[in-house]
Every structure is written in structure tokens, then in C-alpha cells.
Amino acid sequence: MADRKIPAPLPNLETQPYWDAAAEGKLLIKKCNACGELHFYPRANCPFCFSGDTAWQQASGDGVIYTYSVMRRGTPVPYAIAYVTLAEGPMMMTNIVDCDLDAIKIGQPVKLVYKPTEDGPPVPCFAPV
């Protein structure tokens, strides 16, 4: 079955490095140099302590499925939306790909894989390990 066409994300001033890294297959998250917390989605200012001293950090690409749902109606191709808990801590919205959609399970270990978008940078998806 053909993959769902993924609409392109629109980077902005705060997130351009994230999408530039995505084009190289690297997932970046933000770490606050003041309070030490990691957060997602990435912001210039830490959402935990409001410090403006935040730095990019490359995530391992390892994660675990926190929850998911397979969309079966209103779409030409069924797809699995999910939240994955990254090994580093934060959760992110994503798609679970390259697998039998009926076999996805919460708690399943997954690994980062980038998927192309219609006319923008690739987006971080995850496939079962």
C-alpha cells in the first residue's frame, strides 16, 4: 500500500536548525542550560524555567510508543498517529511507519526514521525495532 502523502512543515526562526538537521537525518531536541530540563517541541525559551539559554542536543532516535491510533476513515490510506517517549524523556507526536498497522502496541520500542514530505524537509517518524 502506498504511504500517506505527508504535508510539509513550515519552519520558523526558532526551529530552522531543527529542520536543517532533519534534512541530514538527525533529530534535535532542546536542553535548558539553566535548569537542565529537556523539552519538546523546541523553543528559544525553556518552558520549565523561562531561561533563554537553551541549546540543541541530538536525540538518540530511540523511543517507546506511549500511545497511538490508526486512522481508518476520511483518509485515502490508513495511518498510525502516535506519541513516542524519547529515550531522553520528552514525548513527541509522530507516525509509526514501515510496519503492520494492526500489530502496533503501546510500550513497543521504536527507532527514528525520516519520511519525505510533499515539498519540505523530511519529518521524524518511528518504526518498530
Added chain:
Amino acid sequence: MSIKGKSYIIGVYEHPTRMAADKTLYQLHAECAKGAIEDAGITKNDIDGYFCAAGDMSGLGALSMIDYLGLKLRHWDSTDTGGSSYLLQVGHAAEAIALGKCNIALITLAGQPRSAGQATGTATRVPPAQMPETQFEMPFGPATANMYAMCAMRHMHEYGTTSEQLAWVKVAASHHAQYNEHAMLRDVVTVEDVINSPMIADPLHRLDCCVISDGGGAIILAKPEIAKSLKRPLVSVLGVGEAPKNQYGGKFDLTYSGAVVSGPAAFAEAGIKQADIKYASIYDSFTITVVMQIEDLGFCEKGQGGKFVSDGNLIAGVGKFPFNTDGGGLCNNHPSNRGGLTKVVEAVRQLRGEAHPKVQVPNCDIALAHGTGGSLGTRHGAATVIMERE
């Protein structure tokens, strides 16, 4: 200070239409306002405060709407929290009246997603690109149904909630809707009907989802002196609460809602306990929404919501916790894709003793209305209102 007892709901109206392709949006708002004005027994020019949700209309919040309605005001608020806006606005109106900012407050809702052919539940929500989260969510296809479905999936995983338990929410709503001549879906359904209906977004079936309807409604609140001069039963606002819930930098839990904040605030202000509530309107965008909110409002232990809603416990005259006796969003209507206003309307009917006799709760003196707006699976606004019949 507290708003307890400092305002009364003097008028409510639910538009009977479920398909209004022959009317403009502004016309529908006006018809709803007129209905509530007549219910209250006041005149349009008595109104000096207006409350609504900016997303229901075009332009600068309510500015064009107020002009269209010909209102002369001294207070207004068009805060939009999605479907819970009108519950939140009951709170804001009660606060404004308690502070003397207005004497009579009108709240309206109207919308026409059905005649517009909107695929409310299944189409990817495409918000304005400048919202900070859009680029991190929209590529992955977040619709309405699959976002609530992810909450259901996690709730099932953590607490053992089942599709059969969720189905009981719809079954109860359908038992009530059979008596509502305006309800879109009046057939009584069974648990099997729900779990055998087509899967929309795992684990939510078609009958786990609310209807898509046109329509609207209105609520009018007034200060005590005015309410007591009118002929309608006295329904006072005892307590209100509101809270946003979001993703907290990526460290969040999808099994609870903002009701964990709005509920305790409303109960504390009202000075009552869960056991005092005789009737509850609980926003039912999906069956899972009801289960989570019932837990978060403290009507049962966290994780026990599935068990709580089962075996007819939500059916008036059968169970201990009659809810949404108009059929709710699951069967009656969901005007503008926003169910908060009709939740208050049915609670007021119950308190006045004006619900359908087959679903009227005996001696209904205290009721709660609660809702969630936005998306349970990303960001939402919760609001709780507790009312008493004097």
C-alpha cells in the same frame, strides 16, 4: 471573593434546527438570543453584557456580532476555548455580574458545520501555520477523532478500560435521545451496535463519536434582584472553574483532563460534594471524553470510569448517575462542533423540572455541567459550572 449565589441563569434556549443551510450564521445567533430572551421574560435592551466564543464568528471577536444584534453594552468577552467556551463564559458572566460590570449577560453559540459538509472528526486539523506547534503536529495527520482515540488507547492500556465500557456511554445517551423530538439520532442502541459500528480511529468506532450538526443556543444570566423579579424558576450559579491543559514541554499524561483543576475549583466555590450532584451534563464529543471527565471530576476513582459508566449507570431512571438527558452530543446535537452550551441548557431544564418526563431526575436541586474544548490529545480548555435550584 466568591461568585456563589451572586447570579442566576434566567433564560436558556436550544435552537431546534440541526440543518440550517437556509440561514446565515449571524441570523442563527440572533434566533438563539431571541429564544433565550423570551424564555427569561426580558427584552433585548435589558442586556448589558455579551459573551461568546470568537471562533464562532468572523472579525475582531464579537465586534461584528454585537453590531449585528444591535446590543448596547457595557461589558463583553469573546474568549474562545473551543467547545467548552460557553461553560467558561457562564463563569465569566457570573464574575462580571458579581463585580457589577453588567446586570444581564447574554451568551450565544451558533454554527453550521453540517450544512457546510465539514468532515469534523476525520479531516486533519490544519490550523494557521504560525501557531508554534503546527509544524511539529500537522504533518502527522492529527484529526479530531484520532487525537481523542489516542487518549482512549492509553486509558485502556493503563486502566484496563474496554470498548464495551465506552459503548455504555453511547447506549445511555441513546436511551435519553429517544424522547427528544429534535435529536438527530433517536434510535436506542446496544453495546453490540456500538462495537460493531465501523472503526474510525482505533479504538473509537463510529458510534463512539458525536454527531455533526448545525444549530446553536443561548444562555442569559442576571443579578439576583432581576432574577427574583421574573417568573421563571430560580437557578443560581454556585461555583465555576476553568483550566487549560497542555503538553508541558513534552512531559504529559493523556489519561487525565483539565477537569482535575476546574472541577475542584467549582466544588470548592459551591461548597458541595460530588454526592450532592443530582444531575450532570458531561461533554460527550466522544465516549472516552465522558469517562475521563467523570473520573477527573471525582465522581469515581481515577481509572474506574469505565466500570462506573457501565450497565446503565448513566441512564435516567435506571442508574445512579443520570447524564446528558437530552441525548447529548452523541445523539442530540453538536452545534458548531461545540457542545458546551447545550450542556448548560439541559442542566437548567433538569433544575427547573422541565426535562422530558421520561428523563426528568426527581428532586433535582443541584446540577453540574462540564466540558472540554480544543483537543483532549493535545491542548484543551476545561470548564465546570455548578448550579442550584432555589
